[in-house]
Amino acid sequence: MRRTAAHEDGDTPRAWPGPGRPIAEWDPHALEVHPAGPVSGPRMLPGYVRRAHDQVLAQAVEEARQGQSRMVVLIGSSSTGKTRSCWESVQPLAEAGWRLWHPFDPTRASAALDDLHRVGPRTVVWLNEAQHYLGDNQLGEQIAAAVHTLLTQSERGPVLVLGTLWPEYERQYQSVPAPGSPDPHSRVRELLAASRTVTVPAGFDAEALRAAAALARRGDRLLADALTRASAHGQVTQDLAGAPQLLYSYEHGSPAARAMLEAAMDARRLGIGLHLPQTFLTDAALDYLTEAEYDHLADDWAEAAYAELARPVHGRQAPLRRASPRPIRRPPGTLPPASPGPAAGPVFRLADYLEQHGRVTRMKLCPPLSFWAAAHAHLTDPDSLATLAEAATRRSRLQWAHHLWHRACEAGSVNALTYLVEFQETAGNHHGAEDLAHQAAASANTRALSRLAELRRAAGDNEGADLLDRKAADAGDGYALARLAGVLELAGERQAAEAAAYRAATAGNPDGLMKMADLRRAEGKSEDAERLYQQTADAGVVEALFSLAELRERTGDYTGANAFVLQAAKLGDSAAVAHLVAKREHLGRHTHAEALAKQALHSHTSDGLLELARIRELGSYHKSAERLYRQAASAGDANALAHWAWLRERRSRHGEEAEDLVQQAAAAGNPHVLYHLAELRQHRDNDHTGAEDLYRQALTTGDTRALRPLANILEHDGDHANAEALAERAAGYEYFFALIYLASVREKAGHADLAEKLYLRMADSGVVAASFDERWPYGLDPDGSPTSPWH
Incomplete structure (x- = not known):
């Protein structure tokens, strides 16, 4: 209370004994703001141009100054100015005496988790490249929970948490897994709510370029120099950070240097850690060379390539620089964790811009044989080996995946044991599988036991599965506890069943509670069901809220x-x-259905109105449907606007008026309406030509969802080459089903050779189709040829 009062009176607060130091004492380059300018010159920052995302940061900073804890994560590609934006945003807090803490030593993740509980008021928590914190395989979820606690405990505020992320990491964390699948980023996904993320554009728009030019005219030589190259495309920050020169070094380097960079790009995009062992890179690079290039290698080719890649380019960055991992420091007498030490010999780090360039340009390529052999021979980090084994599995390189899982296990990866358990079980070595599962459980990984139980149950061994489930449940496995709860419930042991379900929910799997509530509800025990549904909802299962609504x-x-x-x-x-509105409407409770839909609209949810309009349209209540579509469209629902326009076109021959309505909405910043109207043209009117035109218009406005249906239309018309190009573009935006669907269509149409090529390209890209196991039972060799039987 005294500290809060002191803040309100404007007095300087008593120093908080938490981590960090005054913002004014920090060098922005120590916070990973990219240096700019000539390598030999002084370290300096160019003038700063404020853009739209800076307004969001400024608001968060002001609210933090007023005493409210806030978090903002900037989402943008490499070298787009994210970290510099964060640095500029905290300068008002520097003047107010705030501190800044950048968890870094001994590792980012461990430093964050160790000291987040010590963070005090008026502190900026600096999570630059937040994937190293939130994406950590072991600690990421715990860090997300600790940040959430920091933000929600008022007595510890105000604090400001700032982070940066590449878009692909945000997509990975925000992706919701399929029902029943593990959810490794549930807490991170909750933390990265839409209100806490803001996108940083890849380039300067016209207004930002004018502001940069004004600074250049006033004497900013760094900006003036960058604008000579970047004014056409707007990528000023990337130029300042040295991206063009990095790209030039890659594209125009010697064959050996280019091969090493490609091996490093593939290593990073497939999940190997930041620090790449020299022995790995040297051996991995060989198969990236052509036969002629290999024949002309000098004896010292590797040394020459490393020297070439170590030369800094504009922006003080080297394409591939030797790295010095920080030593791990511990208090005297503290035992180190039971994991292997760093790789023997020098390690190297790929420049960020080239890493991301490789993720985009090489995403459809599978690394050659030398890459996999070098990884197996030289990598020692268990997480890197396990992640690479997963990448090999997704690419159907099953033999190499198997060997890498073994190496990961030898290096100390407990997660690798789950794979080995499944392999031994399916190979018929049941005792070996069970021994490995118990070994994993002894290392606090119960998933192997639980997975073995699933396999035994699928094979008809229910008694053996129940025994394993009980062992896994005793060890705290959430999946086994949920299954055990179901077994106990069916056996009539309801008290024990609820206890198991509660334990499962505590372990992160509330499915048992949900299933138990469903059973109680089916038996007519509404009070028990409501109690269990509420507990399920409290455990984070949103679907339980709908079940509660149905009971009411x-x-x-x-x-x-x-x-x-x-x-x-x-x-x-x-x-x-929408579900409840539909249920009421079908039961004749029209007034209650519309009341809920309109109430939801006040909460910025138009799905209810849209569903109600669809039902009434199907019932030929067109006037009512049009009124509801119009209300939802007025709230900004692009799908409703498309339906409204289409319905007007059909009912009153207002074709041109409806088209104008759609085009005006698209021009006003609602491009998705074009996509939805195209769907109606394609599926309701069977107008493929009109649909194709609208899909193409939607694509020009940035609605990439149009790629998949466009590919289907072109394939139907026999334009296989362009259909495949569009499907691959769709896959680049993670619409992977476009490729899978296109391949299946070709196979059914008798184009087996075209389908086979597409399946192979999918495998090379890591896009998994259900038919791969039957198509290539032993997997593929790195060059794409089917692997001979090996197990």
Whole structure:
């Protein structure tokens, strides 16, 4: 209380004994702001141009100054100015005496987890390249939970958490797994709510370029120099950071240097750690060379290539520089963790810009044989080996995946044991599989035991599966506990079943609670079911809120039912509103259906109105449907606007008026309406020509969803080359189903050779199709040829 009062009176607060030091004492380059300018010159920053994302940062900073804890994560590609934006944003806090803490030593993740609980008020927590914190295989979820606690404990505030992420990492963390699959980023996904992330554009727009030019005219030589190259494309920050020269070094380097860079690019995009052993890179590079290039290698080719790549380019960056991992420091008498030490010999780090360039340009390529052999021979980090084994599996390089899983296990990866358990079990070595599963459980990894139970149950050995499930449950495995809860419930041991379900939920798997609630509800035990659904919802299962709404709906408590589905919508399940609206409408409760839809609209959820409009349109209540579509469209729903325009076109021959309505909406910043209208043209009108035109217009506005249906239309018309090009573009935006669907269409149409080539390209890209196991039972060799039987 005294500290808060002192802040309000404007006095300088007593120093907090937490981590960090005053912002004014920090050098921005120590916080990983990219240096700019000539290598030999003084370290300096160019003038700063504020853009739209800076306004979001400024608001968060001001709210932090006013006493509210805030978090902002900037999402953008490499060298787009994310870290510099964060640095500029905290300068007002520097003047107010705030501290800044950059967790880094001994590793970013361990430093963050160790000291987040010590962070005090008026501190900026600096999580630059947040994937090293939130994406850590072992600690990421715990760090996300600790940050959440820091932000929500008012007595520790105000604090400001700033982070940066590449878009592909954000997509990875925000991706919701399939039902029943592990969810490794649930807490990170919750932390990265939409209100906490802001996108940094890849380049300067016209306004930003004018501002940069004004600074250049006033004497900023760094900006003036960068604008001579970047004014056409707007990538000023990348130029300042040295990206063009890095790219030139790669594209125009010697064959050996280019081969090493490609091996390093593949290593990073397939999940190997930042620091790449020299022995690995040297051996891996060989098969990236052509036969002629290999024949002309000098005896000292490797030394010459490393020297070439170590030369800094504009922006003080080297394409591939020797790195010096920080030594791990511990208090006297503290035992080190039971893991292998760093790789023997020198290690190297690939420049960020080239790493991301490789992720884009090499995403469709599978590394050659020398890469996999070098990884198996020289990598020692268990996480890198396990991640690479997963990458090999996704690419159907099953034999190399198997060997890498073994190496990962030897290096100390407990997760690798799960793979080996499954391999031994399917090979018929049941005792060996069980021994390995118990070995994993002894190392606090119960997933291997749980997975073995799943395999035994699938093979019909229910008794053996139950025994393993009990062992895994005793060790705290959430999946086994959930299955055990179901077994106990069916056996009538309800008290024990609930206890197991609670333990499963505590271990991160509330499925048992949900299933138990469903069973109680089916038996007519509504009070028990409601209690269990509420506990399931409290454990984070949003679907349980809809079940609670249905229970209230049965008793006529429409207000209570509305409250539950609106709560679900606020947590991201807007479909819950649509489902309940549809249920009411079909039961004849039209007034209650429309009331809920309109109430949801006030909470910025238009799905209910859209669903209600669709139902009434199908029932030929066109006037009512049009009114509802119009209301949803007025709230910004692009799909509703498309339906409204289409319905007007069909009902009153206002074809041109409807088209104008759609084009005006697209021009006003709502491009998705073109996509939705194209869907209606394609599927309701069977107008493929009109649909194709609208899909192409949607694509020009940036709606990449149009790539998949466009590919399908072109394939149907026989334009295989362009269909494949569009499907691959769609896969680049993670619409992988476009490739899978296109390959299946070709196979059914009798184009086996075209389908085979596409399946192979999918495998090389890491896009998995269900048919791969049957197509290549032993996997593929690195060159793409089917592997001979090996197990």
